[in-house]
Amino acid sequence: MTQTAPIGRPRIPRDKANDYAESAAKARRDFIRDQTGVELKHTGSYSFDATETQGNCEHFTGVAQVPLGIAGPVLVNGEHAQGEFYVPMATAEGTLVASYNRGMRLTREAGGITVTVADDAMQRAPVFAFDNARTAKQFGAWIIDNMATIRATAEATTSIGKLRNVEHYAAARFLYLRFNFTTGDAAGQNMCGKATHAACQWILANSPFAVERFSLSGNMDTDKKPSQINFLHSRGKRVIAECTIPDQLMRDVMGIDCKSLYRRRIMSMTGAFMAGSMNNGAHAANGITATFIATGQDAANVAESCVGAAVGELTDDGSYYFSITLPSLICASYGGGTGLPSQRECLEMMDCYGQGKARKLAEIIGATVLAGEMSLAAAVATGDWVTSHEQYGRNR
Template sequence: MKSEDDEEIVKSVVSGSIPSYSLESKLGDCRRAASIRREALERKTGRLLLGLPLEGFDYESILGQCCEMPIGYVQIPVGIAGPLLLNGGEYMVPMATTEGCLVASTNRGCKAVFSSGGATTILLKDGMTRAPVVRFGTAARAASLKFFLEDRINFDTLSIVFNKSSRFARLQSIQCSIAGKNLYIRFTCSTGDAMGMNMVSKGVQNVLDFLHIDFPDMDVIGISGNFCSDKKPAAVNWIEGRGKSVVCEAVITEEVVRKVLKTTVPALVELNMLKNLAGSAVAGSLGGFNAHAANIVSAIFIATGQDPAQNIESSHCITMMEAVNGGKDLHVSVTMPAIEIEVAKREGWAAGQNRGLTKKVGGGTQLASQAACLNLLGVKGASKESPGSNARLLATIVAGSVLAGELSLMSAIADGQLVKSHMKYNRSNQDMTAITS
């Protein structure tokens, strides 16, 4: 039962006299605000949200950092795959998904890797990017700044200016691309255990302010000009990398391929060539030379509180398979140039950067359920001994899990078991009753 005060507030929200977004600040009670907002929504739409839970969630934990105007929360089951034997360590991998077969299939891949002695991962690069777009009166002036930024003599000065933004941010490189009188400047920097978008954006703003001294005619159009490139498929990330660039490999013995994966080495090699390589080329794929890397990446991202939209570039992956050891065993690898993850959220700024806005700490990794999954992997929070090492470890676990998932799905396809397994595990009894009736 709602109190008379709550009832009046609901009516005011429905009428529009009290903005829905202001309830938390007006009431000082996040749970009560969510309940009143939900009631007002149901009255305005005439639709009840009976299946959407309200109770059992800490609404204080998301205030100002994760989700605005909450009315409840969505339940996603979390499964476990593993142990994944990776660089000598064993990891039980949490996966949040609503797709049947996914966890079971990845688990089978983990078993194949484990039974063959484990997988090895190598971190190739580690750097987050931000690319503002600036405009000049002429192309010649835009080119002048391009040459200035690409001159190594100026890099040390720009690094000092950039690095003032954070004790973790360290400028690594600057790459420019020009389009007429518009200049796109791609900054890359290390970010410790944070994913680092806010960190790099603040450093970029510092550099832009500094450049105005020598280039007063520079017009900053936007702090992001899409040459970064964030949350969209882009060749620049596929080629240059963004976040963590990782390669993972394993040799799966002929016996394991036969007994665990239920197929043969020649069948897997041929399928990989025709499906993941040639088939993806025919489709004009950008970074999609794999079977289903996005499946595993998304499931781990949701379970560990990552930004699920960054699954787009984080799932860039090329899967390679070839027969080794006289053609008996299988060498399999996944190369993923743009895994964007974090295990600790740093202080950041909202859009507009450091122009008088309030600092805040946020991100899904701070939430209790997601933090528990990070803790299961041993990567929760920033590493004090070796800043950035926990985030790098999580990136390698993602790559290792993708390798396991690729192995299992490709084997199911090669053995003709894909449809059968999905019919068995990916349909409810209700669905099957409807189909057969």
């Protein structure tokens, strides 16, 4: 074990030869014990080889064990996911798994949830600054004229990424270019960053217009932030889940009639509008976060993935049609944290690990979110929301 001599304060141990060895992780647990007096007994208990974390976590020290529950089966009528699936949900919130399980029962008995992936793209949005707005406009026209070369330069950096199109947004003397890529079964942020960087280096070297300043990210991709542009143009997968619940089934399972639930939906939508919320539903972030943690997704992507539009309608026969649109659901079945042992098992449980499975996973997550929306909305309307937390949660 090698360690740089401390300057002012002790430094976290590192092993320059193999910082992902179990010995390196143990050295860091010992370091924490010496510095804080806390023995990392549970943190240091895991079943996989420490070296498997390389590329996923620096200074690997141990694991944060999150309880894992199983909900389902959820019946999905998708283009990529068809049939019943048991959904792994990692959470420390009591009642969450039970609530999603109840929603899955309701929708299953109603014939399942229809899910559609309406769009799929990942972005990087560089910005270029010029002497004035007129030059920025002319630069934009030059970009359009040279798209073939720009596309070829970007795609040369990746075996699966494809540059679909580039959007132009002008403001002041800046031109923002929003590069839209398809990224296969990977989430694709890093892939897009590398490809866009290569394209921009070609642009900077060949542009006939003097670029005063340039940034690879002008923040119009709104990475890991909710935004109106992603609501309209999508980031990741645009997933639409929908289901129709007969009135008697709603009464039997949820204890409320469809008309009453619909009236509650109107009040809820109005409140969300007044608050300026980026989601007018109940709690999409709960289902997304729990499945993200279980399956090795980048949990920070919940920030944009939980944006959504929930729509409820009464049908002519008194049934309740409900849908939720998730315009920026970012999930992967390959790469990133999906290959870690526990996370891979959770993906395999749904047959969602590996290539060709990302849209299937997105459809299952979309269906899960809808089931949770139905359950919580009914629980709030009937008063079960508080009593359920008292029974299953840690309320005291």
